[in-house]
Amino acid sequence: MDESLAVIEEILREERGEIELAAGWKVVSYPKRQKKRSAMAFENGVSENLRFDELSEEHRLLVESQKAALDHFYSAKFKDEPPAQGVDDVVDQSQVDAIRNDGDETDAIQIKTKKTKKKIKKKSISVAEAAAKIDESDFLAFLAEITVSNEFQQDIQLLRFADYFSRAFASVTVSQFQWQMILNESPVSKMVDIPLVHIPEPIAIASMDWINSRSVDALGSFVLWSVDQIQAESATKDDSKTVNHSPSKSKAEMFVVLAMALRKKPDVLTSLVPKMKENSKFLLQDRLPITVWMIAQAAQGDLVVGLYAWANLLLPMINKPGFNPQSRDMILQLVERIISAPKARPILLNGASRKGERLVSVKSLEILMRSTFPPPSARIKATERLTGIYPILKEVALAGSPLSKSMKQTILDLFEMVMKLAAVGEEDLSKEASDISVWCLAQNPNCYQKWDDIYLDNVKASVIVLRKLDAEWSPACSNNLKAVLMSFRNKNKGAMEKEQGKSLEEAERQCKLILSKRFPRIRGCAEIAMFISVGLVATVAAAVAYGGPDSWEMFGGINSFTQ
Template sequence: MENFETNMNEDHQIPAANGAADHGWQKVTYAKKQRKQKPNDSSSAAAAAATPSGASSSARVNGTDKAYVFRSVEQQAEDRHRRILEAKRAANAAVVDAGKVKSKHRSDDEDEDDYDSDEAEGNKGDKKAEEKKVKQKKPKKPKVTVAEAAANIDAGDLAAFLDEISGSYEGQQEIQLMRFADYFGRAFSAVSSAQFPWMKIFRESTVAKITDIPLSHISDAVYKTSTDWINQHSVEALVSFVTWSLDSILADLAGQHAGSKGSKKGVQQASSKSQVAIFVVLAMVLRRKPDVLVNLLPTLRESSKYQGQDKLPVVVWMIAQTSQGDLSVGLYLWARNFLPLVSGKGSNPQSRDLILQLVEKILSFPKARTILVNGAVRKGERLMPPSSLEILMHITYPASSARLKATERFEAIYPTLKEVALAGATGSKAMKQVAQQILTFAVQAAGEDIPKLSREAASISIWCLTQNADCYKQWDKIYLENLQASVAILKRLSEEWKELSVKLAPFDPLRETLKNFRLKNKNAMGDGDPAHQALYRDGDKYCKAILGKVSRGNGCMKAMAFAVIAVAAGAVIMSSNAESWDWKKLSVFVNSQFPS
């Protein structure tokens, strides 16, 4: 610092001493500029050193001497600057060295990665090539049909399997049935969906054809082994199994519908391989135990899960299976589940066709009419209840403007189904109740302005009168409310008296009813609508005509009875051995002539 102050003093003194020579002017210089001009200053210093001592003082002041004054300061600054630069260089050198090492490692790693990647890509390409070669060489699996898979089922192996699960799961019938289904599932596991497109088959085939699908491929030995084992199970367990099977089929149906619509989130389709087995075991259960579906009928009718046009073919197929096992059960289910659909608002040509095909299939069985008429009542219930007859009658005899293509087919099956609906023991308590139920809607239908329907309903009404004398009282109560229908029935009685009189005897209930009708007609003739007045007059006319026939009929019958008795008595007197006469045969003859 002392040197710095000394130099500063000297620097101030020099301009003062030379002020006269410079006339008070001095050149201003900057230390920073001088540092930049250091090479020039150095050369100036060298020149000054070569200058003789006798040179001018002004040259020293403006040149060498001024540089000498700031030399120590500049040197310190340069030293400090040099140290800073050296420190930076050292730091930069360390960073560069570290970067080079790291870059070298990275480069080595990348080289290794590139090598590994190239090697992996090469291996992958080799693997793809190998896989391609393997795929090309791999032989295609042979297509297995339902018939081929069914032919491989051994009845002995099946029997052994059923014995095993019966012992292993004793008392657990539902598990046994599931294992039974698993057995057939494995047997048909090689059958692809293309070999059993059941939806397409059901949609494009007739009911007569789908009835035997796919059970027609099962051998008699396997079928008998299976059905004998099924027969050992309770109805409750079988109902549960049939419900599970039906739900599985409908799940597959929903899955295929979702797939056909291109839904991205469609229901996952059940394996068609398992559906073959389910159709097989379900058919065997329904044929061996038809009553199972009778127990399931309320669920089928009430749950929307089992209703709809898309589900109809499946339910038709199921009822067709029961009809194979028991014809009566098939008609019972058809009348209660399908016949109401025909008359419903949602009826369409496709559903009507399927429903008609099913009942036509049932009625086409050998001796179907005899079997159904004789079994018209099943476990206390009629195969064709009165409500079914009412629906059938209106479908068969519609107005001319409402006739459909299916009408002719209903006309063809109507006589047999009507006979089943009216079959039963005459005079029995059950038939008396049926007659009263039928009379209610038959009288109403007889009054409709459809000639064929009116005639048919009048005929059925007269049948009710032959079954139960109480039907006369029922008719008497509704006479005025159904005047047009009652006149139609009276007209039919009058015109066909010869054929009907035998069935209507004895005539006492009829005679009393006709007298009541005449009294009602007489009381109502003075009042009311002119159209009704005409009906009252027609009704009274037919009542009078029938009463006359009833009176004449009684007189003729009495005369004939006396004649027969007289002939019989004369024969007995003339006979030498009256004991040789067969009095039982005579009694039968008399009764046949005069039915009570």
């Protein structure tokens, strides 16, 4: 009996479950399962068409209650009006009646209801609306809680900090914060304020004060993680075949926490520059807007950090093959914004060297010079803008005390670099390079020795510099220049014995010209001394030949005078 009842309950349970999980109406028969059930029923003395009156009263009442529950399920599930849960069910009533007739052979009929879920439209709000809903007291309590609970785990603190804003901006959809379009199409002056401009001032101040207490190392890891979260869905990892994708989330919270971290602790970006230079994801052209946005945020907190990151990360990309004008314009907008900020010049000059790092290194200046003074055929629209920013960047590159150890080495490296550029052949570039080389000679006398060491590899450039020295002569260089010119002549003689070169001949001619023109006083003094000696001897001889005893006395006076 019990086993027979179990068979019936199993059939009812299957019917009920199949109806609930169905996605459409379909009649399916399972002969094997029917045979198995029939066999089980037969073994227990129950026919295949089992009737409730053959069961005990207790079992019959149980089955009837289950059937009543199923009927109630049908009436709720298949009524004319759709249920409030948003599900539309289409049911063939004849099939429902058939399954209710338990005695029919519809035992194995499976009814699948077709359910069409109505899409519930999610209410979308803007970044400003979501930010306005942040409760200040709740936020301050949250900051206090994560500071205490994760006192020695700043990385976890920062992740929970980001998670708070993630929940706060959960209702901000991509349509409300299209960050890719904002970064690609907005000028730098506008993109720099997005989305932090929407955050209430008390929340922003409290966040930045809290961030200020985190270490640079922890913030550095957090910044890299945040950038990964932003870029995760914007492009594939294949650098050679980058494919853009529409982000599934707005990422507003990541931009908010990143902006606050970089503005309050801009030195974090300084520490990340070496890593970013080695990671292509920061230098790919399609990801350039994010890098520009990051540097712009750091520059809001410290102009020196902004220019340092720009010179090391973005300046080398200006002459990159295949670089489009839009990206180049974005890079120039950023540096123009930095150098045009209030009191930018004194700030940048005072920070020309920080912790042993040059704000504009020798390598960066070389890139800048080549980009600003290209051949006429290579000039582009951006060249004029580079000409406008070049003077202040050059001033920053040359700023510093020439007596400091680091600056002395910088000047030596700079001299060697400009000597190579002076021989490039482009008139404007050669002129600028020779100007800087003369400046280096005046700032650091060791550059004369450096010049002597590299002379034979830079004969053409040396001729240009010698001409400039002659045209803009300064007595201050005479002491060191005479010695190096004599060394040049010796090297010219040895080199011309092996090969004849137009540059060598011109260099020898220029050396002779400067020696004869700029150092006549040494040769004149020798001649005067010789004439005095000859005249004195002639005077003594005349006195001896034509004078008497008085003449000897005169000679003795002269002799005592000369002694």
